[in-house]
Amino acid sequence: MQPAISKEPIRQVKTKSRFSLGTTFMYIILTAWALTTIYPLFWIVNNSFKVSRDVMNKSFSLAVDPVMINYTTAFDRINIGRSYINSLIMSGGTVLFVLLFGGLAAYVLSRFTFKGKRFFFSLLYATLLVPAFATVVPVYEFLIKTSLVNTYWGLILPQTAGNLTFATLVIAGYMATIAKELEEAAFMDGCNRWQMFTKIFVPVSRPAFASVSIFVFLWSYNDLFSALIFVNKETVRPIVALLSEISSQYGTDFGLMATAVALTVMPILLIYLFISKFIEKGLTEGAVKG
Protein backbone atom coordinates (compact mmCIF):
# COMPACT_ATOMS: atom_id res chain seq x y z
CA MET A 1 0.00 0.00 0.00
CA GLN A 2 2.71 2.41 0.99
CA PRO A 3 4.31 2.95 -2.41
CA ALA A 4 0.93 3.32 -4.05
CA ILE A 5 0.06 6.16 -1.74
CA SER A 6 3.36 7.92 -2.20
CA LYS A 7 2.93 7.81 -5.95
CA GLU A 8 -0.58 9.16 -5.72
CA PRO A 9 0.12 12.93 -5.90
CA ILE A 10 2.06 12.65 -9.13
CA ARG A 11 -0.57 10.59 -10.84
CA GLN A 12 -3.24 12.87 -9.49
CA VAL A 13 -1.75 15.90 -11.19
CA LYS A 14 -1.41 14.06 -14.46
CA THR A 15 -4.92 12.73 -14.56
CA LYS A 16 -6.30 16.00 -13.36
CA SER A 17 -5.02 18.05 -16.28
CA ARG A 18 -6.21 15.49 -18.80
CA PHE A 19 -9.47 15.22 -16.95
CA SER A 20 -10.23 18.92 -17.14
CA LEU A 21 -9.61 19.00 -20.88
CA GLY A 22 -12.00 16.09 -21.21
CA THR A 23 -14.46 17.83 -18.93
CA THR A 24 -14.47 20.98 -21.02
CA PHE A 25 -15.09 18.88 -24.09
CA MET A 26 -17.97 17.14 -22.34
CA TYR A 27 -19.57 20.42 -21.31
CA ILE A 28 -19.34 21.62 -24.89
CA ILE A 29 -21.07 18.52 -26.25
CA LEU A 30 -23.74 18.56 -23.54
CA THR A 31 -24.45 22.22 -24.10
CA ALA A 32 -24.62 21.66 -27.85
CA TRP A 33 -27.29 19.00 -27.39
CA ALA A 34 -29.12 21.19 -24.89
CA LEU A 35 -29.26 23.86 -27.58
CA THR A 36 -30.96 21.44 -29.97
CA THR A 37 -33.75 20.99 -27.45
CA ILE A 38 -34.05 24.59 -26.30
CA TYR A 39 -33.52 26.55 -29.48
CA PRO A 40 -36.38 25.04 -31.53
CA LEU A 41 -38.78 25.83 -28.71
CA PHE A 42 -37.49 29.36 -28.43
CA TRP A 43 -37.68 29.70 -32.23
CA ILE A 44 -41.29 28.59 -32.35
CA VAL A 45 -42.46 30.80 -29.49
CA ASN A 46 -40.53 33.76 -30.85
CA ASN A 47 -42.01 33.32 -34.31
CA SER A 48 -45.51 32.91 -33.02
CA PHE A 49 -45.42 36.63 -32.20
CA LYS A 50 -44.65 37.63 -35.79
CA VAL A 51 -46.83 38.00 -38.86
CA SER A 52 -46.37 35.19 -41.38
CA ARG A 53 -44.31 37.30 -43.75
CA ASP A 54 -41.73 37.91 -41.02
CA VAL A 55 -41.66 34.27 -40.02
CA MET A 56 -40.63 33.54 -43.60
CA ASN A 57 -38.17 36.32 -44.19
CA LYS A 58 -36.76 37.08 -40.78
CA SER A 59 -37.18 33.88 -38.85
CA PHE A 60 -34.01 34.40 -36.83
CA SER A 61 -34.70 37.91 -35.65
CA LEU A 62 -36.20 38.57 -32.25
CA ALA A 63 -39.86 39.52 -32.13
CA VAL A 64 -39.17 42.91 -30.57
CA ASP A 65 -42.55 44.17 -31.69
CA PRO A 66 -44.75 41.21 -30.74
CA VAL A 67 -48.04 40.90 -32.60
CA MET A 68 -50.94 38.89 -31.22
CA ILE A 69 -52.70 38.34 -34.55
CA ASN A 70 -51.81 34.64 -34.71
CA TYR A 71 -53.15 34.03 -31.25
CA THR A 72 -56.43 35.76 -31.94
CA THR A 73 -56.74 33.78 -35.19
CA ALA A 74 -56.03 30.55 -33.39
CA PHE A 75 -58.74 31.16 -30.85
CA ASP A 76 -61.33 32.82 -33.09
CA ARG A 77 -61.05 31.09 -36.43
CA ILE A 78 -59.76 27.61 -35.69
CA ASN A 79 -61.20 27.46 -32.20
CA ILE A 80 -58.15 26.05 -30.50
CA GLY A 81 -59.72 26.69 -27.10
CA ARG A 82 -62.40 24.10 -27.82
CA SER A 83 -59.70 21.51 -28.59
CA TYR A 84 -57.90 22.40 -25.40
CA ILE A 85 -61.02 21.64 -23.41
CA ASN A 86 -61.60 18.41 -25.34
CA SER A 87 -58.05 17.29 -24.69
CA LEU A 88 -58.31 18.15 -21.04
CA ILE A 89 -61.58 16.28 -20.55
CA MET A 90 -60.47 13.17 -22.41
CA SER A 91 -56.96 12.93 -21.00
CA GLY A 92 -58.18 13.83 -17.53
CA GLY A 93 -60.90 11.19 -17.73
CA THR A 94 -58.43 8.61 -18.93
CA VAL A 95 -56.08 9.37 -16.04
CA LEU A 96 -58.90 9.07 -13.50
CA PHE A 97 -60.06 5.69 -14.76
CA VAL A 98 -56.54 4.36 -15.12
CA LEU A 99 -55.65 5.35 -11.55
CA LEU A 100 -58.81 3.90 -10.06
CA PHE A 101 -58.90 0.58 -11.90
CA GLY A 102 -55.15 0.20 -12.15
CA GLY A 103 -54.81 1.00 -8.45
CA LEU A 104 -57.39 -1.60 -7.43
CA ALA A 105 -55.84 -4.29 -9.61
CA ALA A 106 -52.36 -3.37 -8.42
CA TYR A 107 -53.48 -3.68 -4.81
CA VAL A 108 -54.77 -7.21 -5.40
CA LEU A 109 -51.74 -8.25 -7.43
CA SER A 110 -49.26 -6.98 -4.87
CA ARG A 111 -50.97 -8.13 -1.64
CA PHE A 112 -52.96 -11.28 -2.35
CA THR A 113 -51.80 -14.73 -3.30
CA PHE A 114 -54.22 -16.62 -5.49
CA LYS A 115 -54.27 -19.22 -8.19
CA GLY A 116 -53.39 -17.89 -11.60
CA LYS A 117 -51.52 -14.86 -10.30
CA ARG A 118 -48.31 -15.69 -12.14
CA PHE A 119 -50.27 -16.22 -15.30
CA PHE A 120 -51.98 -12.87 -14.79
CA PHE A 121 -48.63 -11.12 -14.50
CA SER A 122 -47.25 -12.78 -17.62
CA LEU A 123 -50.41 -11.82 -19.45
CA LEU A 124 -49.98 -8.19 -18.40
CA TYR A 125 -46.39 -8.13 -19.61
CA ALA A 126 -47.41 -9.71 -22.91
CA THR A 127 -50.15 -7.09 -23.24
CA LEU A 128 -47.51 -4.36 -23.37
CA LEU A 129 -46.46 -5.79 -26.75
CA VAL A 130 -49.82 -5.29 -28.45
CA PRO A 131 -49.75 -2.01 -30.38
CA ALA A 132 -52.85 0.06 -31.08
CA PHE A 133 -52.67 -0.98 -34.74
CA ALA A 134 -53.61 -4.54 -33.85
CA THR A 135 -56.82 -3.56 -32.08
CA VAL A 136 -57.96 -0.45 -33.87
CA VAL A 137 -60.37 -1.92 -36.42
CA PRO A 138 -62.49 -3.98 -33.98
CA VAL A 139 -62.44 -1.17 -31.41
CA TYR A 140 -63.60 1.27 -34.09
CA GLU A 141 -66.37 -1.15 -35.02
CA PHE A 142 -67.38 -1.49 -31.37
CA LEU A 143 -67.49 2.29 -30.89
CA ILE A 144 -69.62 2.75 -33.98
CA LYS A 145 -72.07 0.05 -32.93
CA THR A 146 -72.42 1.56 -29.47
CA SER A 147 -72.61 5.13 -30.90
CA LEU A 148 -69.61 6.13 -28.84
CA VAL A 149 -67.50 7.18 -31.79
CA ASN A 150 -66.96 10.96 -31.85
CA THR A 151 -67.90 11.34 -28.21
CA TYR A 152 -65.56 11.86 -25.28
CA TRP A 153 -66.05 8.22 -24.30
CA GLY A 154 -64.83 7.21 -27.73
CA LEU A 155 -61.32 8.18 -26.72
CA ILE A 156 -61.44 7.73 -22.96
CA LEU A 157 -62.40 4.05 -23.01
CA PRO A 158 -59.78 2.72 -25.47
CA GLN A 159 -57.05 4.87 -23.95
CA THR A 160 -57.92 3.70 -20.46
CA ALA A 161 -57.49 0.13 -21.65
CA GLY A 162 -54.31 1.02 -23.49
CA ASN A 163 -52.66 2.54 -20.42
CA LEU A 164 -54.01 0.24 -17.71
CA THR A 165 -51.36 -2.44 -18.04
CA PHE A 166 -48.44 -0.09 -17.66
CA ALA A 167 -50.11 1.68 -14.73
CA THR A 168 -50.98 -1.54 -12.92
CA LEU A 169 -47.47 -2.92 -13.20
CA VAL A 170 -45.87 0.28 -11.93
CA ILE A 171 -48.27 0.76 -9.03
CA ALA A 172 -48.11 -2.94 -8.08
CA GLY A 173 -44.31 -2.69 -8.02
CA TYR A 174 -44.57 0.20 -5.59
CA MET A 175 -47.25 -1.36 -3.39
CA ALA A 176 -45.22 -4.55 -3.04
CA THR A 177 -42.72 -2.53 -0.99
CA ILE A 178 -45.27 -1.35 1.59
CA ALA A 179 -44.64 -2.95 5.00
CA LYS A 180 -46.88 -5.83 6.04
CA GLU A 181 -47.16 -4.35 9.57
CA LEU A 182 -49.05 -1.35 8.27
CA GLU A 183 -51.62 -3.65 6.72
CA GLU A 184 -51.98 -5.74 9.86
CA ALA A 185 -52.41 -2.69 12.06
CA ALA A 186 -55.14 -1.37 9.82
CA PHE A 187 -56.84 -4.73 9.86
CA MET A 188 -56.79 -4.74 13.67
CA ASP A 189 -58.50 -1.35 13.58
CA GLY A 190 -61.34 -2.95 11.69
CA CYS A 191 -60.62 -1.81 8.15
CA ASN A 192 -62.19 -3.84 5.41
CA ARG A 193 -60.37 -4.30 2.13
CA TRP A 194 -61.90 -1.29 0.45
CA GLN A 195 -61.02 1.00 3.36
CA MET A 196 -57.57 -0.54 3.45
CA PHE A 197 -57.18 0.44 -0.19
CA THR A 198 -58.44 4.00 0.11
CA LYS A 199 -57.02 4.84 3.54
CA ILE A 200 -53.68 3.05 3.52
CA PHE A 201 -52.53 1.93 0.11
CA VAL A 202 -53.56 4.89 -2.00
CA PRO A 203 -52.06 7.55 0.31
CA VAL A 204 -48.85 5.60 0.85
CA SER A 205 -48.44 4.96 -2.89
CA ARG A 206 -48.90 8.60 -3.82
CA PRO A 207 -45.53 8.83 -5.61
CA ALA A 208 -46.41 5.92 -7.87
CA PHE A 209 -49.86 7.32 -8.57
CA ALA A 210 -48.37 10.72 -9.32
CA SER A 211 -45.85 9.47 -11.82
CA VAL A 212 -48.36 7.19 -13.51
CA SER A 213 -50.85 10.01 -13.91
CA ILE A 214 -48.21 12.22 -15.49
CA PHE A 215 -47.28 9.61 -18.06
CA VAL A 216 -50.82 8.54 -18.81
CA PHE A 217 -51.79 12.17 -19.24
CA LEU A 218 -48.89 12.85 -21.60
CA TRP A 219 -49.44 9.73 -23.67
CA SER A 220 -53.14 10.27 -24.08
CA TYR A 221 -52.74 14.01 -24.71
CA ASN A 222 -50.16 13.27 -27.42
CA ASP A 223 -51.77 10.24 -29.07
CA LEU A 224 -52.58 11.23 -32.65
CA PHE A 225 -53.42 7.80 -34.05
CA SER A 226 -56.40 7.11 -31.79
CA ALA A 227 -57.59 10.70 -32.01
CA LEU A 228 -57.69 10.62 -35.81
CA ILE A 229 -59.79 7.47 -35.86
CA PHE A 230 -62.09 7.67 -32.84
CA VAL A 231 -62.74 11.37 -32.28
CA ASN A 232 -62.05 13.30 -35.45
CA LYS A 233 -65.20 15.42 -35.44
CA GLU A 234 -64.60 19.14 -35.01
CA THR A 235 -66.58 19.47 -31.79
CA VAL A 236 -64.80 16.70 -29.90
CA ARG A 237 -61.36 16.37 -31.44
CA PRO A 238 -58.40 16.96 -29.17
CA ILE A 239 -55.60 19.38 -29.86
CA VAL A 240 -53.27 16.95 -31.66
CA ALA A 241 -55.94 16.10 -34.22
CA LEU A 242 -56.56 19.81 -34.78
CA LEU A 243 -52.84 20.33 -35.17
CA SER A 244 -52.52 17.67 -37.83
CA GLU A 245 -55.44 19.30 -39.63
CA ILE A 246 -53.81 22.74 -39.49
CA SER A 247 -50.71 21.51 -41.28
CA SER A 248 -52.74 20.51 -44.34
CA GLN A 249 -55.24 23.37 -44.30
CA TYR A 250 -53.17 26.33 -43.24
CA GLY A 251 -49.75 24.99 -44.28
CA THR A 252 -48.80 28.33 -45.78
CA ASP A 253 -49.74 30.42 -42.77
CA PHE A 254 -46.43 30.11 -40.97
CA GLY A 255 -47.31 32.45 -38.14
CA LEU A 256 -50.43 30.48 -37.35
CA MET A 257 -48.58 27.18 -37.47
CA ALA A 258 -45.90 28.47 -35.12
CA THR A 259 -48.62 29.67 -32.77
CA ALA A 260 -50.48 26.38 -32.85
CA VAL A 261 -47.29 24.54 -31.93
CA ALA A 262 -46.49 27.06 -29.21
CA LEU A 263 -49.98 26.75 -27.76
CA THR A 264 -49.81 22.95 -27.71
CA VAL A 265 -46.35 22.81 -26.27
CA MET A 266 -46.30 25.60 -23.71
CA PRO A 267 -48.75 24.31 -21.10
CA ILE A 268 -47.13 20.88 -21.19
CA LEU A 269 -43.68 22.38 -20.80
CA LEU A 270 -44.76 24.62 -17.95
CA ILE A 271 -46.26 21.67 -16.10
CA TYR A 272 -43.14 19.67 -16.87
CA LEU A 273 -40.88 22.29 -15.32
CA PHE A 274 -42.79 22.03 -12.08
CA ILE A 275 -42.96 18.27 -11.91
CA SER A 276 -39.84 17.09 -13.71
CA LYS A 277 -38.61 15.42 -10.56
CA PHE A 278 -41.71 13.23 -10.44
CA ILE A 279 -41.38 12.37 -14.10
CA GLU A 280 -37.87 11.04 -13.73
CA LYS A 281 -38.85 9.14 -10.63
CA GLY A 282 -41.80 7.60 -12.39
CA LEU A 283 -39.71 6.80 -15.40
CA THR A 284 -37.10 4.94 -13.43
CA GLU A 285 -39.66 3.09 -11.37
CA GLY A 286 -41.87 2.24 -14.27
CA ALA A 287 -40.13 1.91 -17.57
CA VAL A 288 -37.25 -0.31 -16.55
CA LYS A 289 -39.43 -2.70 -14.64
CA GLY A 290 -42.24 -2.62 -17.19
Added chain:
Amino acid sequence: MKGDRKYIWIFLLPMAAFLSIFLYYPFFKSLYLSFYRTKGFYDKKFIGWDNYDRLISDKLLGAATLHTLEIMLYVIIFQVGIALVLAVMVDNISKFKSFYRAVFFFPVVISGTAISLLFILFYNFNFGLLNNLLTSMGLEKVLWLSESNALKAVAVPTVWHYVGFYFVLFVTAMSKIPEDYYDAAKLEGITGFKKMTRLTIPLILSDIKVVITLAITGTMKVFDFVWVVTRGQNGTEVLGTYMYKKAMVDQNFGYGSTIAIYMVVFGVVLALLANRLLKSEEITY
Protein backbone atom coordinates in the same frame (compact mmCIF):
# COMPACT_ATOMS: atom_id res chain seq x y z
CA MET B 1 -58.58 -12.64 6.66
CA LYS B 2 -61.72 -14.58 5.93
CA GLY B 3 -64.18 -13.50 3.34
CA ASP B 4 -61.50 -11.49 1.62
CA ARG B 5 -61.23 -13.69 -1.42
CA LYS B 6 -64.20 -12.01 -3.00
CA TYR B 7 -62.29 -8.74 -3.11
CA ILE B 8 -59.72 -10.31 -5.39
CA TRP B 9 -62.27 -10.69 -8.15
CA ILE B 10 -64.19 -7.49 -7.42
CA PHE B 11 -61.02 -5.40 -7.56
CA LEU B 12 -59.65 -7.13 -10.64
CA LEU B 13 -62.92 -7.04 -12.52
CA PRO B 14 -62.85 -3.47 -13.93
CA MET B 15 -59.36 -3.94 -15.32
CA ALA B 16 -60.15 -7.36 -16.72
CA ALA B 17 -63.25 -5.94 -18.37
CA PHE B 18 -61.39 -3.03 -19.96
CA LEU B 19 -58.58 -5.19 -21.23
CA SER B 20 -60.96 -7.84 -22.56
CA ILE B 21 -63.26 -5.44 -24.39
CA PHE B 22 -60.65 -3.06 -25.75
CA LEU B 23 -57.51 -5.18 -26.10
CA TYR B 24 -57.84 -8.93 -26.01
CA TYR B 25 -61.10 -9.37 -27.86
CA PRO B 26 -60.14 -6.81 -30.53
CA PHE B 27 -56.76 -8.45 -30.97
CA PHE B 28 -58.32 -11.83 -31.69
CA LYS B 29 -60.97 -10.17 -33.79
CA SER B 30 -58.20 -8.62 -35.90
CA LEU B 31 -56.70 -12.07 -36.29
CA TYR B 32 -60.11 -13.36 -37.36
CA LEU B 33 -60.69 -10.47 -39.77
CA SER B 34 -57.36 -11.15 -41.43
CA PHE B 35 -58.96 -14.23 -43.02
CA TYR B 36 -61.86 -12.26 -44.49
CA ARG B 37 -62.47 -9.99 -47.39
CA THR B 38 -64.49 -7.09 -46.09
CA LYS B 39 -66.55 -4.26 -47.45
CA GLY B 40 -67.46 -2.12 -44.48
CA PHE B 41 -68.38 -3.88 -41.29
CA TYR B 42 -71.32 -5.94 -42.42
CA ASP B 43 -70.17 -7.52 -45.68
CA LYS B 44 -67.61 -10.20 -44.85
CA LYS B 45 -66.44 -13.18 -46.86
CA PHE B 46 -64.07 -15.91 -45.68
CA ILE B 47 -61.08 -16.13 -48.01
CA GLY B 48 -58.60 -18.25 -46.05
CA TRP B 49 -54.98 -17.25 -46.46
CA ASP B 50 -55.63 -14.90 -49.41
CA ASN B 51 -54.84 -11.76 -47.41
CA TYR B 52 -51.56 -13.30 -46.35
CA ASP B 53 -50.74 -14.24 -49.93
CA ARG B 54 -51.42 -10.65 -50.87
CA LEU B 55 -49.17 -9.55 -48.02
CA ILE B 56 -46.21 -11.43 -49.48
CA SER B 57 -46.62 -10.02 -52.99
CA ASP B 58 -47.48 -6.49 -51.85
CA LYS B 59 -44.62 -4.31 -53.10
CA LEU B 60 -45.82 -1.27 -51.18
CA LEU B 61 -45.81 -3.25 -47.96
CA GLY B 62 -42.29 -4.44 -48.73
CA ALA B 63 -41.24 -0.82 -49.22
CA ALA B 64 -42.97 0.21 -45.98
CA THR B 65 -41.15 -2.58 -44.16
CA LEU B 66 -37.80 -1.45 -45.52
CA HIS B 67 -38.50 2.17 -44.57
CA THR B 68 -39.48 1.11 -41.07
CA LEU B 69 -36.28 -0.91 -40.78
CA GLU B 70 -34.21 2.01 -42.03
CA ILE B 71 -35.72 4.32 -39.41
CA MET B 72 -35.16 1.57 -36.83
CA LEU B 73 -31.50 1.47 -37.77
CA TYR B 74 -31.19 5.25 -37.28
CA VAL B 75 -33.05 4.99 -34.00
CA ILE B 76 -30.79 2.25 -32.63
CA ILE B 77 -27.57 3.88 -33.80
CA PHE B 78 -28.33 7.55 -33.17
CA GLN B 79 -31.12 7.71 -30.62
CA VAL B 80 -29.71 5.04 -28.33
CA GLY B 81 -26.12 6.00 -29.18
CA ILE B 82 -26.54 9.70 -28.47
CA ALA B 83 -28.47 8.92 -25.29
CA LEU B 84 -25.65 6.67 -24.11
CA VAL B 85 -22.90 9.17 -24.90
CA LEU B 86 -24.79 11.99 -23.19
CA ALA B 87 -25.45 9.80 -20.16
CA VAL B 88 -21.78 8.86 -19.81
CA MET B 89 -20.85 12.53 -20.03
CA VAL B 90 -23.42 13.67 -17.49
CA ASP B 91 -22.28 10.86 -15.21
CA ASN B 92 -18.74 12.24 -15.35
CA ILE B 93 -19.37 15.93 -14.75
CA SER B 94 -20.11 17.57 -11.44
CA LYS B 95 -21.98 20.79 -12.26
CA PHE B 96 -25.33 21.46 -13.95
CA LYS B 97 -26.30 17.79 -13.90
CA SER B 98 -29.94 18.42 -13.13
CA PHE B 99 -30.07 21.26 -15.65
CA TYR B 100 -28.99 18.95 -18.45
CA ARG B 101 -31.34 16.23 -17.31
CA ALA B 102 -34.31 18.58 -17.37
CA VAL B 103 -33.44 20.14 -20.71
CA PHE B 104 -32.70 16.88 -22.51
CA PHE B 105 -36.10 15.59 -21.52
CA PHE B 106 -38.02 18.53 -23.08
CA PRO B 107 -38.78 16.89 -26.45
CA VAL B 108 -40.10 13.72 -24.81
CA VAL B 109 -43.06 15.52 -23.28
CA ILE B 110 -44.00 17.26 -26.52
CA SER B 111 -46.43 15.52 -28.84
CA GLY B 112 -45.06 14.02 -32.04
CA THR B 113 -47.64 16.06 -33.92
CA ALA B 114 -46.35 19.36 -32.57
CA ILE B 115 -42.77 18.33 -33.30
CA SER B 116 -43.82 17.39 -36.82
CA LEU B 117 -45.24 20.86 -37.39
CA LEU B 118 -42.03 22.33 -36.08
CA PHE B 119 -40.04 20.30 -38.57
CA ILE B 120 -42.40 21.20 -41.41
CA LEU B 121 -41.46 24.79 -40.67
CA PHE B 122 -37.77 23.88 -40.56
CA TYR B 123 -37.86 21.92 -43.82
CA ASN B 124 -39.92 24.32 -45.93
CA PHE B 125 -38.07 24.90 -49.20
CA ASN B 126 -38.69 28.61 -49.63
CA PHE B 127 -38.77 29.95 -46.12
CA GLY B 128 -37.80 27.18 -43.73
CA LEU B 129 -35.21 27.60 -41.00
CA LEU B 130 -32.73 25.20 -42.59
CA ASN B 131 -32.75 26.78 -46.04
CA ASN B 132 -32.65 30.21 -44.42
CA LEU B 133 -29.51 29.09 -42.69
CA LEU B 134 -28.01 27.72 -45.90
CA THR B 135 -28.70 30.86 -47.95
CA SER B 136 -27.33 33.09 -45.22
CA MET B 137 -24.10 31.14 -45.51
CA GLY B 138 -24.19 31.53 -49.28
CA LEU B 139 -25.09 27.90 -49.99
CA GLU B 140 -27.69 26.33 -52.28
CA LYS B 141 -31.13 25.53 -50.89
CA VAL B 142 -32.01 21.88 -50.41
CA LEU B 143 -35.31 20.14 -51.12
CA TRP B 144 -35.49 18.44 -47.75
CA LEU B 145 -38.68 16.52 -48.42
CA SER B 146 -37.82 15.29 -51.91
CA GLU B 147 -37.83 11.60 -52.78
CA SER B 148 -34.14 11.19 -51.96
CA ASN B 149 -34.16 13.03 -48.62
CA ALA B 150 -37.62 12.62 -47.16
CA LEU B 151 -37.09 9.40 -45.22
CA LYS B 152 -34.01 10.78 -43.50
CA ALA B 153 -35.90 14.02 -42.92
CA VAL B 154 -38.66 12.25 -40.99
CA ALA B 155 -36.11 10.11 -39.16
CA VAL B 156 -34.49 13.21 -37.66
CA PRO B 157 -37.45 14.26 -35.49
CA THR B 158 -38.14 10.62 -34.69
CA VAL B 159 -34.63 10.26 -33.29
CA TRP B 160 -34.58 13.66 -31.61
CA HIS B 161 -37.92 13.13 -29.86
CA TYR B 162 -36.87 10.27 -27.55
CA VAL B 163 -33.14 10.72 -26.91
CA GLY B 164 -33.99 12.28 -23.56
CA PHE B 165 -36.11 9.33 -22.48
CA TYR B 166 -33.35 6.77 -22.96
CA PHE B 167 -30.81 9.23 -21.58
CA VAL B 168 -32.64 9.33 -18.25
CA LEU B 169 -32.87 5.54 -18.15
CA PHE B 170 -29.12 5.28 -18.75
CA VAL B 171 -28.24 7.94 -16.17
CA THR B 172 -30.34 6.14 -13.57
CA ALA B 173 -28.73 2.81 -14.38
CA MET B 174 -25.28 4.37 -14.02
CA SER B 175 -26.11 5.98 -10.71
CA LYS B 176 -26.85 2.50 -9.35
CA ILE B 177 -23.35 1.17 -10.05
CA PRO B 178 -21.55 0.78 -6.71
CA GLU B 179 -18.89 3.41 -6.14
CA ASP B 180 -16.34 0.75 -5.08
CA TYR B 181 -16.07 -0.43 -8.66
CA TYR B 182 -14.84 2.96 -9.74
CA ASP B 183 -12.54 3.26 -6.74
CA ALA B 184 -11.00 -0.11 -7.58
CA ALA B 185 -10.62 0.88 -11.22
CA LYS B 186 -8.96 4.12 -10.20
CA LEU B 187 -6.40 2.23 -8.13
CA GLU B 188 -5.66 0.12 -11.19
CA GLY B 189 -5.18 3.31 -13.16
CA ILE B 190 -8.21 2.78 -15.38
CA THR B 191 -9.68 6.13 -16.35
CA GLY B 192 -11.48 7.98 -19.10
CA PHE B 193 -12.43 6.09 -22.20
CA LYS B 194 -11.27 2.75 -20.86
CA LYS B 195 -13.34 3.17 -17.73
CA MET B 196 -16.36 3.70 -19.90
CA THR B 197 -15.85 0.75 -22.25
CA ARG B 198 -14.56 -1.73 -19.68
CA LEU B 199 -16.68 -0.82 -16.71
CA THR B 200 -19.65 1.45 -17.19
CA ILE B 201 -21.03 -0.04 -20.39
CA PRO B 202 -20.68 -3.73 -19.44
CA LEU B 203 -22.31 -2.97 -16.09
CA ILE B 204 -25.37 -1.36 -17.61
CA LEU B 205 -25.67 -3.79 -20.50
CA SER B 206 -28.96 -5.18 -19.27
CA ASP B 207 -30.39 -1.65 -19.34
CA ILE B 208 -28.99 -1.11 -22.82
CA LYS B 209 -30.79 -4.27 -23.83
CA VAL B 210 -34.07 -3.01 -22.39
CA VAL B 211 -33.62 0.30 -24.19
CA ILE B 212 -32.85 -1.34 -27.53
CA THR B 213 -35.95 -3.50 -27.17
CA LEU B 214 -38.01 -0.41 -26.34
CA ALA B 215 -36.47 1.36 -29.33
CA ILE B 216 -37.41 -1.50 -31.65
CA THR B 217 -40.99 -1.84 -30.45
CA GLY B 218 -41.27 1.96 -30.43
CA THR B 219 -40.13 2.27 -34.02
CA MET B 220 -42.68 -0.30 -35.15
CA LYS B 221 -45.29 2.20 -33.95
CA VAL B 222 -43.88 5.23 -35.74
CA PHE B 223 -46.85 7.11 -37.15
CA ASP B 224 -47.16 10.77 -36.12
CA PHE B 225 -44.04 12.14 -37.77
CA VAL B 226 -44.55 10.42 -41.08
CA TRP B 227 -48.25 11.10 -41.21
CA VAL B 228 -48.04 14.79 -40.40
CA VAL B 229 -44.87 15.68 -42.32
CA THR B 230 -45.30 13.71 -45.56
CA ARG B 231 -48.50 11.61 -45.31
CA GLY B 232 -46.24 8.73 -46.33
CA GLN B 233 -45.37 10.23 -49.70
CA ASN B 234 -41.95 10.55 -51.36
CA GLY B 235 -40.70 7.19 -50.17
CA THR B 236 -41.52 7.62 -46.50
CA GLU B 237 -44.36 5.12 -46.14
CA VAL B 238 -43.86 3.12 -42.96
CA LEU B 239 -45.87 0.18 -41.64
CA GLY B 240 -47.95 2.38 -39.35
CA THR B 241 -49.07 4.79 -42.06
CA TYR B 242 -49.60 1.99 -44.57
CA MET B 243 -51.80 0.09 -42.16
CA TYR B 244 -53.75 3.27 -41.42
CA LYS B 245 -54.30 3.92 -45.11
CA LYS B 246 -55.46 0.40 -45.87
CA ALA B 247 -57.67 0.00 -42.83
CA MET B 248 -59.00 3.49 -42.24
CA VAL B 249 -58.70 5.44 -45.48
CA ASP B 250 -59.63 2.57 -47.84
CA GLN B 251 -61.84 0.97 -45.16
CA ASN B 252 -60.34 -2.39 -46.10
CA PHE B 253 -60.63 -3.86 -42.62
CA GLY B 254 -59.64 -7.39 -43.57
CA TYR B 255 -56.39 -6.49 -45.25
CA GLY B 256 -55.69 -3.72 -42.74
CA SER B 257 -55.96 -6.27 -39.94
CA THR B 258 -53.63 -8.61 -41.80
CA ILE B 259 -51.02 -5.85 -41.92
CA ALA B 260 -51.52 -5.21 -38.20
CA ILE B 261 -50.95 -8.89 -37.38
CA TYR B 262 -47.86 -8.83 -39.58
CA MET B 263 -46.61 -5.79 -37.62
CA VAL B 264 -47.09 -7.53 -34.28
CA VAL B 265 -45.29 -10.69 -35.39
CA PHE B 266 -42.51 -8.71 -37.03
CA GLY B 267 -42.02 -6.55 -33.94
CA VAL B 268 -41.95 -9.48 -31.54
CA VAL B 269 -39.48 -11.39 -33.73
CA LEU B 270 -37.17 -8.39 -33.94
CA ALA B 271 -37.34 -7.79 -30.20
CA LEU B 272 -36.55 -11.45 -29.45
CA LEU B 273 -33.70 -11.36 -31.93
CA ALA B 274 -32.21 -8.28 -30.30
CA ASN B 275 -32.53 -9.94 -26.90
CA ARG B 276 -30.79 -13.06 -28.14
CA LEU B 277 -27.97 -11.14 -29.77
CA LEU B 278 -27.20 -9.15 -26.66
CA LYS B 279 -27.64 -11.97 -24.19
CA SER B 280 -24.14 -13.46 -24.24
CA GLU B 281 -22.53 -10.15 -23.39
CA GLU B 282 -24.45 -9.53 -20.22
CA ILE B 283 -22.68 -9.11 -16.89
CA THR B 284 -24.50 -8.87 -13.61
CA TYR B 285 -23.29 -7.56 -10.32
